[in-house]
Amino acid sequence: MNLSIKRISLLSLLGMSLFAACKKQEYQSIEELDAVSIDSYIRANNLTVQPLGNTGMYYQILEEGKGNDIDYTGRYALVYTVRSLDGVYSVTDTFASASRYFDYLGYFLGAAPQGTAISTSPAYQQQIEREEGLKMAIRSMLKKTDGQIRVLIPSRLLPYGRNGNTDLGIPSNASMDYVIRVIDSASMPAYEDLSIRKRMQAAGLDTADFTKTETGIYYQITEQGDGNPITVDSTITCSYKLHLMNGTEFQSADSATVLISNTVNAWKEVLPKINQGGTVRFLTPSTQAYGYSGSSSIAPFSALDFEISVRKTENDD
Numbered sequence: 001m002n003l004s005i006k007r008i009s010l011l012s013l014l015g016m017s018l019f020a021a022c023k024k025q026e027y028q029s030i031e032e033l034d035a036v037s038i039d040s041y042i043r044a045n046n047l048t049v050q051p052l053g054n055t056g057m058y059y060q061i062l063e064e065g066k067g068n069d070i071d072y073t074g075r076y077a078l079v080y081t082v083r084s085l086d087g088v089y090s091v092t093d094t095f096a097s098a099s100r101y102f103d104y105l106g107y108f109l110g111a112a113p114q115g116t117a118i119s120t121s122p123a124y125q126q127q128i129e130r131e132e133g134l135k136m137a138i139r140s141m142l143k144k145t146d147g148q149i150r151v152l153i154p155s156r157l158l159p160y161g162r163n164g165n166t167d168l169g170i171p172s173n174a175s176m177d178y179v180i181r182v183i184d185s186a187s188m189p190a191y192e193d194l195s196i197r198k199r200m201q202a203a204g205l206d207t208a209d210f211t212k213t214e215t216g217i218y219y220q221i222t223e224q225g226d227g228n229p230i231t232v233d234s235t236i237t238c239s240y241k242l243h244l245m246n247g248t249e250f251q252s253a254d255s256a257t258v259l260i261s262n263t264v265n266a267w268k269e270v271l272p273k274i275n276q277g278g279t280v281r282f283l284t285p286s287t288q289a290y291g292y293s294g295s296s297s298i299a300p301f302s303a304l305d306f307e308i309s310v311r312k313t314e315n316d317d
Contacts, residue, residue, distance in 0.1 A: 030154075030155065030156045030161070030162050030173065031056070031154075031156065033155075033173050034056055034154035034155055034156055034173070034175050035056065035154075037085050037086070037173070037175050038056070038058065038085065038152050038154065038175050040085075041085040041152065041175075041177070042058065042152070047060065047150075047152075048060060049150065049152060052136075052137055052140075052141065052151075055136070055157070056153075056154040056156070056157065057133075057137055057151060057152060057153050057154065057157065058151070058152040059137050059141050059149060059150060059151050059152070060149070060150040061141065061142065061147070061148075061149055062147075062148040062149060062150055062179065063147050063148040063181075064144075064147055065142050065143055065144025065145055065146055065147025065182065066144065066145075066146045066147065067144050067145030067146035067147070067182075067184035067186070067187065068144060068145050068184055069143065069144060070105060070138060070139045070142065070143060070144060070145060070182060071105070071139070072104065072105050072106035072135065072139060073104060073105075073106060074104065074105060075102065075103055075104055075105075075185075076101075076102070076103075076105050076145065076182050076183070076184075076185075077100075077101070077102045077182075077183040077185075077188060077191075077292060077300065077301050078100070078101040078102070078108065078180055078181065078182055078183070079094050079099060079100055079180075079181045079183065080094070080099055080100075080101070080178055080179060080180040080181065081094065081099060081178070081179045082098075082099070082176055082177065082178050082179075083176065083177050084170065084171060084174040084175070084176055084177075085152075085174070085175045085176070085177060086171065086174070088169075088170075088171045088174070089168070089169055089170045089171065089174060089176075093246060095244050095245050095246040095248075095299065095302065096246075096299060097294070097298075097299040097300075099299075100294070100299045100300045100301065100302075101300060102292045102293050102294070102300035102301055103293075105135050105138065105139065106135060108134060108135045108138075109133065109134070109135075109158075109159050132157065133153065133157045133158070134151055134153060134178060134180070137149065137151045137153075138151075138180060138182060142180075142182060145182045145183065145184035145187070146182070146183065146184045146187055147181070147182060148179065148180065148181045148182075149179075149180055149182075150177070150178065150179050150180075151177075151178045151180065152175065152176070152177055152178075153175060153176050153178065154175050155172075155173045155174050155175045155176075158174075158176065160174070188292070188301065189216060189285065189287075191301075192216065192285040192286060192287075192301065192303050193216060193285065195245050195303045196216075196218060196245070196283045196284075196285065196303050198245070199243075199245045199247070199283060199303070199305055200218070200283065202247060203243075203247070203305075205220075210283075213269065213270075215265070215266075215269065215285075215287070215288050216284070216285040216287065216288065217266055217269060217270060217282050217283070217284045217285070217288055218282060218283045218284075219270050219273070219280055219281065219282035219283075220280065220281050220282070221273060221274055221278065221279070221280050222279045222280065222281065223274070223277065223278050223279040223309075224274055224275060224278050225274050225275035225276050225277030225278025225279075225310065226275060226276075226277055227275050227276025227277045227278075227310075227313060228275060228276045228313040228315060229272070229275055229276075229313075229315070230260070230271050230272050230274060230275060230276065230278075230310065230313055230315075231260070231272055231315060232260050232261050232268050232272065233260070233261055233315065234259075234260050234271075234313050234314065234315050235257065235258070235259050235260070235313075235314045235315075236257070236258055236260060236271070236276075236310050236311075236312065236313050236314075237255060237256070237257050237258075237310075237311050237312035237313075238253075238255075238256055238258060238308050238309055238310045238311060239252075239253060239254050239255060239256070239308070239309045239311070240252065240253055240256060240306060240307060240308040240309070241306070241307045242304060242305070242306055243304070243305040243307075244299075244302065244304065244305070245302070245303050245304075245305070250298075255311070260272075264284075264288065264289045264290065265287075265288040265289070266282060266284035266288040266289055266304070266306070267306075267308075269288065270282045270284075271308065271310070274310060275310075275313075276310055276311070276312060276313040277310065277311070278309070278310055279307075279308065279309040279310075280307075280308055281305075281306065281307045281308075282305075282306055283303060283304070283305045283306075284303060284304055284306070285303050286300075286301045286302050286303055286304075289302065289303070289304050290302065290304075
C-alpha cells in the first residue's frame with residue numbers, strides 16, 4: 001500500500017514538474033526570447049560583435065566614420081540592409097525604398113513608417129532626442145558620418161515588437177541584423193557619381209561616350225533630330241524608359257505627352273540639347289531629379305537612368 005502511494009506521489013511530482021516547465025516555456029519573456037535568438041545568431045555566423053551596455057543590442061564597427069559628428073537633430077542619408085535573424089524577412093537591395101532613409105536621425109526607427117512624414121504626431125515630437133534603439137547605436141558607437149556599423153537589435157526595441165508586422169512580412173519576435181552606412185552631406189555628390197558610374201558599367205556603357213554637365217548629369221545624344229527645337233516651355237510627345245541604379249526598369253511609355261516645365265530638372269537641362277526626332281540617354285543624380293528625400297514612389301537620394309525619344313514638339317509662342 002505504501003509502495004503504491006509512493007508511486008502515485010512520484011508520478012504526481014513528475015507531472016507537476018512537467019507542467020511547471022511547460023508553463024515556464026509558455027510564458028518565456030520577450031527579453032529571454034530576444035537574448036536566445038541573438039546569442040544563437042552570433043554563434044552560428046561567427047560574428048565579432050560587442051554588447052551595447054545592457055540594452056540587449058550588439059554592434060560592430062565595419063568602417064570607422066571619417067566625417068562629421070553624428071547628432072539626432074542632423075539630417076543624414078542612410079543606406080542599409082536588414083534581415084531578421086531567422087532569415088524570414090530580408091531587404092538587401094540598397095536601391096530600394098526600404099533600404100534608404102534621408103531625414104533627422106532622431107526619427108530613424110528602423111521600420112516603416114518613419115521620418116518627418118509622420119513627425120507632426122505628438123508622440124514623434126518627443127521621439128527625436130530620445131536615446132533608444134538603432135539611432136542610439138549609430139550616434140554613440142559609430143559617432144561620425146561616412147562610416148558603417150552593424151547592429152543586432154532585439155525585437156522589443158523595434159516598433160513592431162512581439163507582434164511583428166504582417167504588412168511588411170516581418171514575423172513576431174523578430175530581432176534584426178542591420179548594416180548601416182551614414183553618408184555625410186559633403187560626400188553625397190561623390191556617392192551619387194559613383195552610383196551612376198557603376199550603373200553605366202553594369203549596363204555596358206562607356207563613360208567616354210557621355211558628356212558630364214556641371215550639375216553631375218551624364219548624357220549621350222544618339223540622334224540629334226532635325227525637327228523643331230525643344231525648349232523648357234515645349235510640350236513633347238515621346239517614348240521613354242526609366243531605370244533605377246540597380247537596373248530595374250521602373251517606368252516606361254510608348255507615347256507620353258509631357259510639358260517639360262513640369263518635369264524634373266534633368267529633363268529641363270538635357271532635352272533642349274536635342275530636336276524633335278532626337279534620342280538621348282542621361283543618368284542624373286538625385287539633386288536634378290527627386291532630391292535627397294525622394295518621392296512617394298522614388299526612394300530617397302536615387303540617381304536615375306532615362307532613355308527618351310522625342311516624336312513631336314509643340315512650342316508655346
